[in-house]
Amino acid sequence: MTDNITQTLPEKNAHRSQSWSVTLPILLLMLAAILAIFHETAWSMVSIWYRSETFAHGFIIAPITIWLIWEKRSQLSRLSAVPEYRVLILLAAAGFIWLLGYLVSALVIQQLALVALLIFSIWAVLGNKISWVISFPLAYLFFAVPMGEDLVPPLMEITATATVYLIKLTGVPVFREGLFFSLPSGDWSVVEACSGVRYLIASVTLGALYAYMTYSSLKKRTIFIIASMIVPIIANSLRAYMIVMLGHISDMKIATGVDHLIYGWLFFGLVMLILFAVGAKWRDDPEKDTNEQETSGLILRDNKRPLLLASLVMVVSAAIWPVLGYAMIHRAVIVPDEKLTLPKQIQEWQEHSADSISWKPKFKGAYQTVYSNYLKDSQVIGVAVGIYGQQEEGAELINSQNLLLDPTEKQWRITDHQKVILLHTGSPMEVDQYLVKGQGHSYQVFTWYRIGSFHTASRYKGKLLEAFYRLTFGRQDSARIVLMMPINSEQSHLVMPDQVFLDQLLSVLEIKLDILASSESE
Secondary structure (H helix, E strand, O other), X not given: OOOOOOOOHHHXXXXXXXXXXXXXXXXXXXXXXXXXXXXXXXXXXXXXHHXXXXXXXXXXXXXXXXXXXXOOHHHHXXXXXXXXXXXXXXXXXXXXXHHHHHHOOOHHHHHHHHHHHHHHHHHHHHOHHHHHHOHHHHHHHHHHOOOOHHHHHHHHHHHXXXXXXXXXXXXXXXXXXXXXXXXXXXXXXXXXXXXOHHHHHHHHHHHHHHHHHHOOOHHHHHXXXXXXXXXXXXXXXXXXXXXXXXXXXXXXXXXXXXXXXXXXXHHHHHHHHHHHXXXXXXXXXOOOOXXXXXXXXXXXXXXXXXXXXXXXXXXHHHHHHHHHHHHHHOOOOOXXXXXXXXXXXXXXXXXXXXXXXXXXXXXXXXXXXXXXXXXXXXEEEEEEEEEEOOOOOOOOOOOOOOOOOOOXXXXXXXXXXXXXXXXXXXXXEEEEEEEEEEOOEEEXXXXXXXXXXXXXXXXXXXXXXHHHHHHOOOOOOEEEEEEEEEEOOOOOOOXXXXXXXXXXXXXXXXXXXXXXXXXXXX
């Protein structure tokens, strides 16, 4: 007598109900096990939700996902889980991405990979049919990842450019210097809170949910989500313009304190209301449940053992990556006691008083920092190097907190930033160039990273190089190199550092850094 028998519809529904009473506990135990394995990554997300107003919405993403899945209960009640082991390929890819993020301490990469691991594990255990029904609720979990900080600088630039442009259209004279601008009534600056990243994240999170619930057409959903990305950027520029003009008209009496933020959120709420109201004009009728006929002829099986096996395979497959990561990142590395010293003379450039340059870059978490100034004729070049050994949390070369200039710094400001090309051993080398001003001084600053034996100004390439060296158990040292050149405030053009000086300096630095790296590996 075979287990695969034809059943009446009531019998099938009762069997499926019983099947889900087995499936849900197994699924929840699997998810709990994966979260326990990756508890540090999971906790990093929760802690960011708690301390950052920008990402506080993360607390409600899982409840929304559960609610969206509950809305599909009628369809789900007619489906049984059939494990899909081919998803293990995607699970392995997500695990490897998590490993890369772990090796270079890139939290957002780890968090994205963890969410992907959870989604792929659910897919693998429940199978294709069920996962397709709940595909959007599962994908919505990605909004729980606190990401978007890299958007802040370009959004600040967009806000400053658009605000100054609108002020000029109004006919009010305005002088701009980087993210700072002055009107006859007072001075303004675009800071992180003015970037609009909070509005953008909130708009996209709400917009995606609204599009899913309002439209059945993929084209309409896509258009609305794109609109929810564009509208807040435009709205934030208008918000900034209105706040500046309110301050200007009131002689800086309103829109300059807490009311500044209140007006911003009120305006954002109004914009979102208008966006949703306009979007509702093209809403689709609710989708009809057509799965009853499709699933009424399914043959049901006892799926307890296959589900247990699939869940166990997912947990073991996920657990491999933290074990590999721990072995790679906690290998013994000796931080050498030898101190890096810069030469007293580089060609015709003589070491000069350390006070000749009043601004110094910060190297958060560096185990060594070196500063020196050189003089030739009336020219001065300052050199600063921050050295990082075995990097760990709080002592990383490349992260969102380790900046050239502390954002809370009031006496100094960056007024310009661009990529420029310097020559190194005859080959072009892209570096970051900044203009730093304050205390009556202006400095042209060039900076880049040295990861292992490679020079780069790209944060992303730097992270990939760090991951490569750790994956191959290679050298873990890295450094940030900064050159500072005083300039006159009336100087109309920028100048490049003396090429002979640069070639000799980098030659010496590379030798000394390589010696320190060889000391680490002994």
